[in-house]
Amino acid sequence: MVDSIDKAREEFFSEAQEIIETFSRNLLALDAAISEGVKDPTLVNEAFRAVHTLKGLAGLFGAVAMGTLSHHLEDLLDELRLGRAELTRTVLDLLFGAIDVFGKILAAERSGSEAMPPGLDELVGRLRELGGSVAPEAGMVTDYELDPGMLAVLTEYEEHRLRSNLEQGLRLYRLHVKFDLATLDKALEEIKDRAKRHGEIITYLPTGESSSIETIELDLLMASHDDLSILIGALASDRIIVEEIERKPLVPAAFSSRTHPPVVPESVLSVPSGHPRPGEEAADLALVSPDRSLRSLTQTVRVDIRKLDRLMNIVGELAIVRNVLSRIAERVRAEGQPQISSELLRVHRNFERRLTEMQDGILEVRMVPLGQVFERLSRVVRQISRELDKEIRFVITGSETEIDKLIVEELSDPLMHMIRNSIDHGIEDTAERARVGKPAAGTIALNAFQKGNHVVIEIEDDGRGIDENALMQKALRLGKIDLTDREQLSREEVLSLIFLPGVSTRERADDVSGRGVGMDVVKTNIGHLGGVIDVQSEPGIGTKMTITLPITLAIVSALLVRVGEQVFAIPLNSVSEALAFDGRGVRVVDGRELMGLRGQSLPLCRLARVLGLPDDSTSGRKFVVVATVGTRRLGILVDYLIGQQDIVIKPLGKTLAEVRGFSGATELGDQNVGLVLDPGALIEEVLLSGESVREKGLRAHG
Amino acid sequence: MLRILLVEDSQSMRAFVSASVEQGAAELGEVELIQAASGFDALRLLPRGRYDLVISDINMPDINGLELLNFIRANEKYRALPVLLISTQSSEKDRQRGLALGATAFLAKPFSSEQLVAAVRAALDGAS
Numbered sequence: 001m002v003d004s005i006d007k008a009r010e011e012f013f014s015e016a017q018e019i020i021e022t023f024s025r026n027l028l029a030l031d032a033a034i035s036e037g038v039k040d041p042t043l044v045n046e047a048f049r050a051v052h053t054l055k056g057l058a059g060l061f062g063a064v065a066m067g068t069l070s071h072h073l074e075d076l077l078d079e080l081r082l083g084r085a086e087l088t089r090t091v092l093d094l095l096f097g098a099i100d101v102f103g104k105i106l107a108a109e110r111s112g113s114e115a116m117p118p119g120l121d122e123l124v125g126r127l128r129e130l131g132g133s134v135a136p137e138a139g140m141v142t143d144y145e146l147d148p149g150m151l152a153v154l155t156e157y158e159e160h161r162l163r164s165n166l167e168q169g170l171r172l173y174r175l176h177v178k179f180d181l182a183t184l185d186k187a188l189e190e191i192k193d194r195a196k197r198h199g200e201i202i203t204y205l206p207t208g209e210s211s212s213i214e215t216i217e218l219d220l221l222m223a224s225h226d227d228l229s230i231l232i233g234a235l236a237s238d239r240i241i242v243e244e245i246e247r248k249p250l251v252p253a254a255f256s257s258r259t260h261p262p263v264v265p266e267s268v269l270s271v272p273s274g275h276p277r278p279g280e281e282a283a284d285l286a287l288v289s290p291d292r293s294l295r296s297l298t299q300t301v302r303v304d305i306r307k308l309d310r311l312m313n314i315v316g317e318l319a320i321v322r323n324v325l326s327r328i329a330e331r332v333r334a335e336g337q338p339q340i341s342s343e344l345l346r347v348h349r350n351f352e353r354r355l356t357e358m359q360d361g362i363l364e365v366r367m368v369p370l371g372q373v374f375e376r377l378s379r380v381v382r383q384i385s386r387e388l389d390k391e392i393r394f395v396i397t398g399s400e401t402e403i404d405k406l407i408v409e410e411l412s413d414p415l416m417h418m419i420r421n422s423i424d425h426g427i428e429d430t431a432e433r434a435r436v437g438k439p440a441a442g443t444i445a446l447n448a449f450q451k452g453n454h455v456v457i458e459i460e461d462d463g464r465g466i467d468e469n470a471l472m473q474k475a476l477r478l479g480k481i482d483l484t485d486r487e488q489l490s491r492e493e494v495l496s497l498i499f500l501p502g503v504s505t506r507e508r509a510d511d512v513s514g515r516g517v518g519m520d521v522v523k524t525n526i527g528h529l530g531g532v533i534d535v536q537s538e539p540g541i542g543t544k545m546t547i548t549l550p551i552t553l554a555i556v557s558a559l560l561v562r563v564g565e566q567v568f569a570i571p572l573n574s575v576s577e578a579l580a581f582d583g584r585g586v587r588v589v590d591g592r593e594l595m596g597l598r599g600q601s602l603p604l605c606r607l608a609r610v611l612g613l614p615d616d617s618t619s620g621r622k623f624v625v626v627a628t629v630g631t632r633r634l635g636i637l638v639d640y641l642i643g644q645q646d647i648v649i650k651p652l653g654k655t656l657a658e659v660r661g662f663s664g665a666t667e668l669g670d671q672n673v674g675l676v677l678d679p680g681a682l683i684e685e686v687l688l689s690g691e692s693v694r695e696k697g698l699r700a701h702g
Numbered sequence: 703m704l705r706i707l708l709v710e711d712s713q714s715m716r717a718f719v720s721a722s723v724e725q726g727a728a729e730l731g732e733v734e735l736i737q738a739a740s741g742f743d744a745l746r747l748l749p750r751g752r753y754d755l756v757i758s759d760i761n762m763p764d765i766n767g768l769e770l771l772n773f774i775r776a777n778e779k780y781r782a783l784p785v786l787l788i789s790t791q792s793s794e795k796d797r798q799r800g801l802a803l804g805a806t807a808f809l810a811k812p813f814s815s816e817q818l819v820a821a822v823r824a825a826l827d828g829a830s
Contacts, residue, residue, distance in 0.1 A: 004724055005815065008717035015714040052761070053712060056790060059812025060718055152802060153768040155760055156795045181746045188742065188764070204765045206745055206773040216745055302713065 012061045013110050014302060016054060020102045021375070023050040027095050028378055030087065041164065042200065044087065047095075048077040052157075065105045065116050072127040073098055082164055085130060093386075094126055096379060146172070146245060150205060150221060158203050165200060165223035172245040173231055175201075175220035179239065184216060187239075191220070194235055199224030305405055308366055315359045316650035319667040322351050359648070363552050366406070370448050370457070371399030373412045380416050381444065384423050391430065391441040392423060398448035403455045404552040407529050411457075411549075414522045418459050418545055419444060421519070426463030426543050436540065438462065453551050453646055460544040466537040468494045471503065478502050484599075495535045499523040527629075530556050530573045556649060558676065560642035560668070561625060563607045564614060567674040569647050569666055570636065574679040576628040578641055580621060592686075595624070595635060602626065604635045605686045610661065627679035634683045649676050660685050704733045705751065706822070709744040709758035709770060710788070719757065719818060726819030741765025745773070748780060755825055759788045760796050768799055775804045786825040788813075 026047040033040045051073045058067035073095070079085035097119075104117040154162065166172070175195075179187040188204070195201050205219040224231060228244045236242045325348045333341035374396050385392040403411075427433075427442030434440065447458045468491070475481045475497045481489070489497075497503055501520040526533050531549035550556055558569035559578070579597075586595050586604065593604040604624070608614065624635040647666040652675075663678035706723070710716045716737050723733045736751065738744040741762055756774065760767035767787050774780040784806040789796050797808055807825035809818060 004721035005718070008714055008721045011717040012714035015712060049763070056761075056811045057712060057714055060715065062812075152799055153766070153772045155766050155768060155799075156793045157761060158766065159795075181749075184742050184746065203769065204741070205769050206741075206765060207776070 009061055011302070012057055012063075013106065016057060016063075016066065016106060019050050019054050019057075020099060020106070021372070023047055023054075023102075024096075024099045024379060025375055026050065027092065027099070028375065028382075031092055031382070034087065034089065034092065041081070044077065044081045045161065048074065048081050049157075051077055063105070063109045065120060066102070066109060068124060069098060069101060069105065069120060072124050076127050076130055078160075079130075082160060083167070091130060094123070094130065096383065097123055098127075099379065150174075150203075150219065153205055154203055161200070162202050162221070162223070165202065170199060170223040170225050171227075173199075173222045173224060173228070174243045174245055175222055175235065176217065176241040176243070177220060177239055178215055178217045181214055181216050191235065191240065195220075195222060195224075198222075198226045198231055198234055303365070305366065308362055311362050312359070312648065313650055315355060315362065316648055316665075316667060318351075318355055318358075319648075320673065322348060322355060323667070323673075325351065363555070366404050366552060367402035368405045368408055369399060370401050370403055370408065370411075370455070373408050373415065374399045374446060374448075376412055377415055377419060377446065381419060381423065384420055388423060389429075390423060390427055392427065393441045393443045395443060395445045396447075397445070401448040401450055401455055402551075403549065406553050407549055410525065410529055414525045414547075415446075415457070415459070417522055418519075419446075422459060422461040422463065422543065426461040426465075428464050432464075450551070451548075453555065453557070455549050455551055457547045457549070458544060459547075460542060462542040465539040465541055465543055466495060466498065466535070467539075468537075471495070471497050474503050475500060495537055498535060499533070527573060529553065530571065532573060555646050558645060558647045558666070559625065560645055560674065561623070561636075561638040562640040562642055563611075563638050566611075566613065567642065567668060567672055568607065568638070569645070569668075569674050569676045570625055570627065570679065571663075571676070572644065574627045574629050576626045576633070578623055578625045581624045581637065582621065597626070597635075602633055602635045603686065604637055605682065606637045608637075610682075610686070627677075627683065629680040629683055632683050634679065634686060636677070636679075636682070647674075647676065704730060704754045704826075705736065706733055707736050707738060707744065707747060707751075707753045707756045709738045709741060709756065709762070709767065711740055711759065711762045713739075715759070718815075722815035722818045723822070725815050726822070729819055730822060741767075741770050744770055748774075753783060755784050755786060755822065757786045757788065757822070757825075760793075760800065761790060768796070768803055771800065771803045771805055784825045784828065786821055 026043050030040070030043050030047070033043065051070050055067060055070035055074055058064075058070055076085065076091075076095075080087050080091070085091070101117060101119050101123055105120070108115060108117055151159075162172075175191070177187075177191065192201060200223050202221045202223060205221070207217045207219060222231075226234075228242065232242050325344065329341045329344035329348060332344060378394055378396070381392055381394045422444050423442070427444070428436070428438070430440050433442065443462045445458070445460045447460070449456055472481070472486060472489075472494055476483070476486065478500075480497065480500045480503065498519045499522075501518060503518065503520070523533050526547055526549070529549055530553065531547055534546045534548075535543065536546070537543040557572040559572055559575050561568050561570060581595075586593050587601075588594070589601075593606075594601045595604055596602070602624075623638050623641050625638060625641075627634050627636055645668070647668070649664040649666055652662060652664055661678055661682040662675050663681070664676045665673050666676050668674050708716060708719055710719065716739070720735050720737070723730065723735055727733070736747060736753070738747050741758075741764055744756075744758070745765070756770075758767040758770050771785050771787065774783055774785060785804075786807045786809060787797075787800045787805045788809050788811060789800065790811055797810075800808065806828050807821055809821040813821075
């Protein structure tokens, strides 16, 4: 039972996160609206609603800091919503600031900390200063022939909305609609959509006397700047009646009389024809199973991604069942029962097809649009450009591109860091840009698209480009390269020096980029996601970083290799190259085999030996697969390179889980199961005792 | 067994109410909680089953709790159904309107599991 409260608490954190993201989206839209000189009261309203909900939830789940902040934000947004305070840039900056504080609060409260995050007090103080005094609202609402029944069911919030619409001089309309219950949502979405162009629907009032259990009648209260004739043309149909609510000539106190019983507006009391007799209703009721109605209830569910992982594992298990099935079919055929065998094979094929569909289905569920993280980035761009006083045009394309939820979560930090770098080091200051004839605003383009089983994200700026000379100097000073390297490195290799530890880290810490996180960390983080990162740069023209990621973590691209009779898969993101190997040039140092590779030592690992497989190390041609993880490298000796394949990694059973060097097993499509190597663990394993070798031989070449 | 229709647009709030009702099993007995994520869902669910109680948040987009309550009270079939409204502490006006419309009981946010169970109890008792 305590569990379910904990679960509710977990739900709360995800919901809070979502609400904060919605809030942030609203602010970005408001920012854009201000830039275009447009006022959009609905956006402020939505922001208010988001914060209002958050406040309620925070109270329920005892999230004190979140409650405090949302409470003060709500006050300010209420003022803004009702036009008592003006939404200026300063106010907007303050609101944006709240999002960061929310982030910190969420992180702290999630981990159970009760400490107030830094910056909260100051923010609350500034919010207090901005929120003006609450003036009593004018009594405009009562000037209308509004049904008291309709007014009695407005929440305080809806009444605010009604009032602010009237204050702007809009007219009021009543839309009487009749819809099928089953398609209610769709019908209302549609009418909402059409009404949006003409004004705002303030509330939906279901009327008491519904004519049948399959239909529902509603009165919609709408404020609009348009005439009745326009609205009739735009909205009316046989199911929608539009009426104008007239202004009263005098002002009787209809609304303030609480003794007035809630009544259904007159216009809906007339029962439409086709109203079933009570007997018929009862019959209808009995025919509808309650299960059916419950199933049709919710359109979305929130699922823990680990549950999807488990489903994916089951798909892996089923793949093995499928293979057994096909083997049995072959055995049956061999035993002289071709008919049963072909029947079995048919079942097998069917099974295989469905299994593929299931796998695709599960993968699809994990996918979320990159837009989620891109939105957060626009906020960062806005913030940094103001801090550094650089004008930035941030152009996003492809935010609808979908990728594994787990990857999206991890992408935000690396992308943020890269964008910080671009603004800070890439984009020149305004004076400099004017001097070289570039437009005053620097452009940073974030572009995403799908390419086969991969998603490519490009970050391109039109700044000064990477200073190759400075990069090389820094690498030299840090001992990452030596003078001979300096002569030999290609341009591409020089640029990729930026990914070596220490090279991209600033010596002087500043507010924006110098936080000790270098491009090496970015590369490592992208690597953890199975991705790679490339850099291109032209002096004076700009820099482009390209990240290539797998679409999902559940499937990885791998190099399949054979050792003896066994097939192994090596994740491609850690393979830097593969070479033919003839056994020459191998030295033994401290009992470890090393080979020379372009002037550096590469430790070797004979997979057969590690696994205790028969090792015919003397005979024939072999291959070395060079695996790179971070700055360490290892040459893995294999008999044969089979090729590249996308594989689903399945965890190892208990018996094998203890063996280091493998991350799981995979089903190879030709009824074989292969082990998936974990190059990182394998490197650790092989080099554990070879400290001296590690020092000398394992420095990445760049 | 009690059948309760919960109308609430926030998922974590629904989860919290669900957990609280579960926790209050000693006092309430076995409860089947049918969850509606919006006023529209509630309108669809109402004719499709028998309920002993409706718990509804007041502040919801589109159809709010007061409108739902008004619908229930104006409809002969549901008129006798007890309705527990969840309100915001700050809004006395919403509470007043809820009372005028015939709400059976109120619960102000924020509340604890125990307070919810007590309010459910009160709403059921008040109705009988």
